[in-house]
Amino acid sequence: MSDYAVTIGLEVHAQLLTNTKMFCGCKASYGAAHNSLTCPVCMGLPGALPMPNRRAIEMAVKVGLATGSTITRATKFDRKNYFYPDLPKGYQISQFDKPICAGGSMEIRGLFGVKRVGITRIHLEEDAGKSQHGDDDGTLIDLNRCGVPLIEIVSEPDMSSPEEAYAYLMEIRRLVRWLEVCDGNLEEGSLRCDANISVAPEGERGVPVEIKNLNSFHGVEKAIRYEIERQSEVVRNGGKISRMTLLWDSDKGETRVMRTKEAAHDYRYFPEPDLVELSISDQMMAEAHEASPEYPWVRRERYVGIGVKPDDADVLTAEKEFGEYFEEVFAGCNNEAPRAVRWVIGEALRWRKELGGGERFVVSAYATAEVAGLEASGKISGLAAKTVYEEMARTGRSDPAMIVKEKGLEQVSDTGALEAVITKIIEDNPKEVERYRGGDMKLKGFFVGQVMKAMGGKADPKATGEILGRLLG
Ligand code: ZN
Ligand code: MN
Numbered sequence: 001m002s003d004y005a006v007t008i009g010l011e012v013h014a015q016l017l018t019n020t021k022m023f024c025g026c027k028a029s030y031g032a033a034h035n036s037l038t039c040p041v042c043m044g045l046p047g048a049l050p051m052p053n054r055r056a057i058e059m060a061v062k063v064g065l066a067t068g069s070t071i072t073r074a075t076k077f078d079r080k081n082y083f084y085p086d087l088p089k090g091y092q093i094s095q096f097d098k099p100i101c102a103g104g105s106m107e108i109r110g111l112f113g114v115k116r117v118g119i120t121r122i123h124l125e126e127d128a129g130k131s132q133h134g135d136d137d138g139t140l141i142d143l144n145r146c147g148v149p150l151i152e153i154v155s156e157p158d159m160s161s162p163e164e165a166y167a168y169l170m171e172i173r174r175l176v177r178w179l180e181v182c183d184g185n186l187e188e189g190s191l192r193c194d195a196n197i198s199v200a201p202e203g204e205r206g207v208p209v210e211i212k213n214l215n216s217f218h219g220v221e222k223a224i225r226y227e228i229e230r231q232s233e234v235v236r237n238g239g240k241i242s243r244m245t246l247l248w249d250s251d252k253g254e255t256r257v258m259r260t261k262e263a264a265h266d267y268r269y270f271p272e273p274d275l276v277e278l279s280i281s282d283q284m285m286a287e288a289h290e291a292s293p294e295y296p297w298v299r300r301e302r303y304v305g306i307g308v309k310p311d312d313a314d315v316l317t318a319e320k321e322f323g324e325y326f327e328e329v330f331a332g333c334n335n336e337a338p339r340a341v342r343w344v345i346g347e348a349l350r351w352r353k354e355l356g357g358g359e360r361f362v363v364s365a366y367a368t369a370e371v372a373g374l375e376a377s378g379k380i381s382g383l384a385a386k387t388v389y390e391e392m393a394r395t396g397r398s399d400p401a402m403i404v405k406e407k408g409l410e411q412v413s414d415t416g417a418l419e420a421v422i423t424k425i426i427e428d429n430p431k432e433v434e435r436y437r438g439g440d441m442k443l444k445g446f447f448v449g450q451v452m453k454a455m456g457g458k459a460d461p462k463a464t465g466e467i468l469g470r471l472l473g
Helices: 054-066 162-178 217-236 282-291 296-305 310-316 320-332 337-355 365-376 382-395 400-406 415-428 430-437 443-454 461-472
Strands: 005-015 078-081 091-094 101-110 113-126 130-133 139-142 149-155 191-200 209-214 244-249 254-260
Touching: 005 162, 005 217, 054 101, 054 113, 054 149, 054 162, 054 282, 091 113, 101 162, 113 162, 162 191, 162 217, 162 296, 191 217, 209 217, 217 244, 217 254, 296 310, 296 320, 310 320, 310 337, 320 337, 320 365, 337 365, 337 382, 365 382, 365 400, 382 400, 415 430, 415 443, 415 461, 430 443, 430 461, 443 461
Parallel strands: 209 244
Antiparallel strands: 005 149, 005 191, 078 091, 101 113, 113 149, 130 139, 191 209, 244 254
């Protein structure tokens, strides 16, 4: 899309799923009555002192370990000073020169292939409040979000297309959800993304332009594509890119200037005097290791190792819960991967999407494995198995054997009954029998079809084949 060298780096803020805020005991939750979750500390009243939240620190360490970052064992907090109505203290407690994690990376995949994106740093900070710009009432301030813990994950400028940026953001989202440190909801703002983009002729250094306000996954992709086009146009016309910050307007599908370089902030960082340096103990490191689940990329390789196709392994590791479900079905399927995959992806995940709103499985893994077993043993046909499954999905029942009985779906493998039916079919179709005996073997399918029709699809295919072969000679 561009003839120039494109570099993209992302800064992702993730709201941590702690019960309380970063430096006080107020509840950190979304959707409460305005300004109801506040205290002197998070409102920045004089004399109030911050106290760090241990859970938030542990969560940051977990993300650091997962991304292969170095954990800064002697870390500290700093003040980032700026004035804004939703920041009552006049500064944000953040981390400047000693972020809690540094030097990690993350692998991303897509149509562009496989790529490793460096993670420069991950630091802890507190969120600001929320300004609500009304039409008539002016601007209202809600301080409930003030002081909610965040990690800011800063990538290296290693991405070179909107697709890569999108894949990276999705990967961050999967990871923070997988580690249960953030719910990953972009629309509610628990995950927020800013992008730095530069376009320059091959071999030259570009000037990064920042875009803020990217509040949907496809918005990120669109905004970056738009900005690459804009900068390419400037470069093509011999112009110069100037350093600035843009806001993405998702309604109009364009960026607008938020501030130029002249108005750039000087945050006057300095060490937070109300907090001592923080040391990450060996014990905390050990606990974070202990509390870390099998990572999604490790699990993916393990699934491929047991015979799951790579594409299917991607689907099964999209969310941690999928894998837990899959493994239960896999065990119930005699450890036969293709069969378990077929049931989990083809049925369980499909019905989860259709009837569970994509949020929950509507049939338990146990019941899924049971239906798979009924089919594998030949008790019911593949078609009947799907019927049983749909019945469970729609009604919430979890007794497949009973459904089979009620609906009369057992396959008939009783040779006597089958022989009677097949004998009659042979009598009724003398011409086909003659042609078959004359060498037209394709007619075997015709006879199987007739048997299935006569038996309402419940004839055991194996027994049917044997008897047909014998009686037709
Ligand atoms: Zn508070
Ligand atoms: Mn930040």
